[in-house]
Amino acid sequence: xxxxxxxxxxxxxxxxxxxxxxxxxxxxxxxxxxxxxxxxxxxxxxxxxxxxxxxxxxxxxxxxxxxxxxxxxxxxxxxxxxxxxxxxxxxxxxxxxxxxxxxxxxxxxxxxxxxxxxxxxxxxxxxxxxxxxxxxxxxxxxxxxxxxxxxxxxxxxxxxxxxxxxxxxxxxxxxxxxxxxxxxxxxxxxxxxxxxxxxxxxxxxxxxxxxxxxxxxxxxxxxxxxxxxxxxxxxxxxxxxxxxxxxxxxxxxxxxxxxxxxxxxxxxxxxxxxxxxxxxxxxxxxxxxxxxxx
Amino acid sequence: xxxxxxxxxxxxxxxxxxxxxxxxxxxxxxxxxxxxxxxxxxxxxxxxxxxxxxxxxxxxxxxxxxxxxxxxxxxxxxxxxxxxxxxxxxxxxxxxxxxxxxxxxxxxxxxxxxxxxxxxxxxxxxxxxxxxxxxxxxxxxxxxxxxxxxxxxxxxxxxxxxxxxxxxxxxxxxxxxxxxxxxxxxxxxxxxxxxxxxxxxxxxxxxxxxxxxxxxxxxxxxxxxxxxxxxxxxxxxxxxxxxxxxxxxxxxxxxxxxxxxxxxxxxxxxxxxxxxxxxxxxxxxxxxxxxxxx
Numbered sequence: 001x002x003x004x005x006x007x008x009x010x011x012x013x014x015x016x017x018x019x020x021x022x023x024x025x026x027x028x029x030x031x032x033x034x035x036x037x038x039x040x041x042x043x044x045x046x047x048x049x050x051x052x053x054x055x056x057x058x059x060x061x062x063x064x065x066x067x068x069x070x071x072x073x074x075x076x077x078x079x080x081x082x083x084x085x086x087x088x089x090x091x092x093x094x095x096x097x098x099x100x101x102x103x104x105x106x107x108x109x110x111x112x113x114x115x116x117x118x119x120x121x122x123x124x125x126x127x128x129x130x131x132x133x134x135x136x137x138x139x140x141x142x143x144x145x146x147x148x149x150x151x152x153x154x155x156x157x158x159x160x161x162x163x164x165x166x167x168x169x170x171x172x173x174x175x176x177x178x179x180x181x182x183x184x185x186x187x188x189x190x191x192x193x194x195x196x197x198x199x200x201x202x203x204x205x206x207x208x209x210x211x212x213x214x215x216x217x218x219x220x221x222x223x224x225x226x227x228x229x230x231x232x233x234x235x236x237x238x239x240x241x242x243x244x245x246x247x248x249x250x251x252x253x254x255x256x257x258x259x260x261x262x263x264x265x266x267x268x269x270x271x272x273x274x275x276x277x278x279x280x281x282x283x284x285x286x287x288x289x290x291x292x293x294x
Numbered sequence: 295x296x297x298x299x300x301x302x303x304x305x306x307x308x309x310x311x312x313x314x315x316x317x318x319x320x321x322x323x324x325x326x327x328x329x330x331x332x333x334x335x336x337x338x339x340x341x342x343x344x345x346x347x348x349x350x351x352x353x354x355x356x357x358x359x360x361x362x363x364x365x366x367x368x369x370x371x372x373x374x375x376x377x378x379x380x381x382x383x384x385x386x387x388x389x390x391x392x393x394x395x396x397x398x399x400x401x402x403x404x405x406x407x408x409x410x411x412x413x414x415x416x417x418x419x420x421x422x423x424x425x426x427x428x429x430x431x432x433x434x435x436x437x438x439x440x441x442x443x444x445x446x447x448x449x450x451x452x453x454x455x456x457x458x459x460x461x462x463x464x465x466x467x468x469x470x471x472x473x474x475x476x477x478x479x480x481x482x483x484x485x486x487x488x489x490x491x492x493x494x495x496x497x498x499x500x501x502x503x504x505x506x507x508x509x510x511x512x513x514x515x516x517x518x519x520x521x522x523x524x525x526x527x528x529x530x531x532x533x534x535x536x537x538x539x540x541x542x543x544x545x546x547x548x549x550x551x552x553x554x555x556x557x558x559x560x561x562x563x564x565x566x567x568x569x570x571x572x573x574x575x576x577x578x579x580x581x582x583x584x585x586x587x588x
Binding site: 023027028029031032033036079083086088089106107108109110111112114115116118119120122123126127129130133135138139141142145146148149150151154155156157158159161162172175179 | 330424
């Protein structure tokens with residue numbers, strides 16, 4: 001199996017379905033559709049949809065139900081980035097080398113575009129659950145909703161926001177990373193496994209895999225913010241330092257952070273053993289992500 | 295039946311369930327729970343939950359499933375107000391005589407509190423659908439999600455925002471009113487009727503009743519913004535004029551606006567005829583709302 005080709009294929013499928021699920025710009029409110037599409041097609045890595053599809057396949061899932069869910073996850077991710085970039089939050093002008101949503105459409109429309117993407121994500125998932133008359137789909141929505149809310153992603157964003165320019169300890173940093181990024185990645189894998197009708201053992205293994213991968217990915221982000229160049233990263237480097245944000249690197253040092261990523265990667269690999277050949281793509285993907293430089 | 299007492303009772307029930315469904319402030323992200331609760335208990339009229347419960351009862355609905363949905367609707371309403379009040383949108387410092395969310399918690403947390411309320415609304419509805427194993431509940435979520443999104447409430451907010459200080463025509467004003475306020479009120483009645491397992495005829499009548507009531511309510515709002523006092527209204531009057539917003543009153547004149555409210559009220563009353571005695575509360579409520587001065 002050519003894994004890189006398989007990754008590109010999954011990204012392409014995500015883009016195709018996103019194109020379908022994002023309404024065409026039209027009518028008096030046309031500009032909001034443009035704003036939603038602008039950030040949805042601004043060069044995202046589609047990590048969450050790819051992970052979800054891969055978990056679905058690892059447990060032997062078949063059928064179309066995974067695509068609306070994969071797109072919904074990407075929409076939730078995109079909405080969180082649009083709001084996170086706002087002046088009242090991280091105040092970033094660029095993301096992935098492109099102007100952020102509010103720099104193009106203004107703050108008011110950027111707030112509404114984020115709201116609209118979150119709302120649309122639930123719309124799409126509910127319609128898919130109805131269409132397939134699937135209670136697994138309802139379970140999946142429940143997991144995604146919980147991981148995106150105050151006890152997950154939003155909670156992480158809140159603590160991240162109120163911790164700026166403060167000396168925070170490792171517990172709080174762990175809380176931020178576990179919730180701001182990892183919760184949704186974990187949900188991608190767990191919900192994918194549930195939609196694919198995996199066994200309880202498989203669902204648990206993929207959930208733990210998601211935890212390890214999500215945390216490793218976040219610590220890696222902290223590392224890259226320090227050692228990468230703006231050209232490679234597509235956004236200003238050392239933004240964490242400028243924003244007075246504590247990171248794994250600032251709290252634990254560069255070497256210790258790299259060591260932690262390695263440990264998490266090993267744990268992640270271990271979780272995939274029960275899937276044998278069906279886990280190979282996730283195994284490759286996890287190594288691929290850990291060796292990235294951008 | 296003492297209708298005013300029945301209204302107070304429904305408001306009280308909504309408050310009781312909101313108290314239950316809004317998580318208790320705790321943990322590192324405690325402040326966001328505070329912010330969510332602040333706006334949720336800032337004196338809202340609970341119009342949407344009351345309408346939803348009333349539609350449920352008008353079709354003979356029984357059981358607990360209506361309460362999480364009624365609370366979810368109120369959370370969606372509250373999130374939209376928090377975001378609408380932000381400096382990038384309407385820039386209001388007061389609502390219902392109290393400081394707006396961002397004036398108390400800052401813009402970043404206000405954005406996140408709004409996001410969190412929208413997300414929580416879906417969480418609560420999905421959990422209720424799971425608990426009751428009810429496909430009517432899935433239908434209701436679908437209706438609410440659609441009416442809250444770009445083809446409903448958010449679309450209305452967008453056109454409202456981009457129309458500031460512009461000469462807009464009646465078609466655009468209709469679009470704004472139909473979508474910004476009416477869509478959700480209509481959804482409250484339709485979803486309530488579906489959750490109560492009403493007949494198709496009953497669902498249709500309540501949907502139309504919701505349209506008439508929502509539009510009348512909005513035009514009434516425009517009227518009150520001109521003829522009421524700040525003390526009565528609990529917020530600055532003539533804010534539409536200050537914000538350069540076209541209203542029914544500015545486009546059609548005060549008398550013609552009052553006449554339109556009357557016509558809509560008559561149509562609304564007509565829709566309730568099939569419910570006979572079970573429609574009496576909605577009938578009284580609609581008249582009560584149309585005669586309000588705040």
